[in-house]
Amino acid sequence: MLLHIPQVLNSAELLELRKLLASANWADGKVTAGTQSEQVKRNIQLLETSAEAEQARQIVLKALSRNALFFSAALPKKIYPPLFNQYREGMDFGAHIDNSVRTHAISGMHVRTDISCTLFIADPESYEGGELVIEDTYGHQMVKLPAGDMVLYPGTSLHHVRPVTRGARLASFFWIQSMIREDAQRTLLFDMDAAIATLREQVGDNAAVIRLTGNYHNLIRMWADT
Ligand SMILES: O=C(O)CCC(=O)C(=O)O
Ligand SMILES: [Fe+2]
Known part of the structure; x- marks a missing residue:
């Protein structure tokens, strides 16, 4: 199932997140990539250990915890602590499938990636390109959502992010191990x-x-x- 969940973040949370992300340190996105995806991953990511990343994670987790649609669709058992990425002009992420089990660097928690999620933080008018393209049984789904909205899709899907040609695309991304594996x-x-x-x-x-x-x-x- 590919599902669009609207308004996961409210405007105050979006403002707070953008402020945190603007003042934080960013690193090459290859730090959390596997050996195949690092060859096609051209973006930057918030350093997981920074204080800003911790605050930003808490905002996203709190927003998820009050969202009934998210709960009904994901039936979450474990949520990988949300990460944050940015694609500036010329950056993209080629076709890949996410690693099946991710081990969180700080807590050591193992998360089977039943569901992949992208939560859009930048206003879609503020950047060109950057669509998340998900290949599913019914063809290619192009996803570019309003700020605060999120897409959830099976972790088994091949997907890529198209190059950003103007501005910057900011998002939070993470995985869910569901109580229902299939x-x-x-x-x-x-x-x-x-x-x-x-x-x-x-x-x-x-x-x-x-x-x-x-x-x-x-x-x-x-x-x-x-
Ligand atoms: O930026 C996105 O929307 C997806 C990122 C992604 O596919 C990944 O980090 O594995
Ligand atoms: Fe991915």
Whole structure:
């Protein structure tokens, strides 16, 4: 499932993040790349150990924790501490698939990358190019979202970021290990959760809706790895 989640960050958080990112130290993005992706990765990243990076991470994690749509779609077990990247004029990231398990340099936490996420921080009018192109079963999806919005897509997807030809593209990116490992099962649960929410609004919690909600939870019980 490829999902656009609007307005994950509010305007105060966006301002705060841009301020932090403007004053922080940036390093070559190859520092967190594997041996294949380092050959095609041309961007810069916030140093994970800086105080600004810690503050920025907390802003993103707090925003995720209040987002019901994110929770329903990702059913997160572990969230890799968010990273921040920037593509200035001429920078891009060629086609690659993210490493399957990432070990966080500071905490040593292992995260299986079931889901990849990009949270857009720069205003799309402020830069040209920089689309995230995700290859899925239905072809290429070009993603360039308003500031504060995020895209979530299967970690198994081949993807690339097109060259930025003007301005700078700022984003946070991270991975999720889901309680539900398989994308197809997660997608089914997400659809079911949305349908149950609509039914509850339309007809309330009648006996059938209660049974259906039970079915949703029973599927999670059957599939979840917690
Ligand atoms: O900048 C992005 O949107 C994606 C970055 C990416 O694919 C990666 O770091 O693996
Ligand atoms: Fe990637």
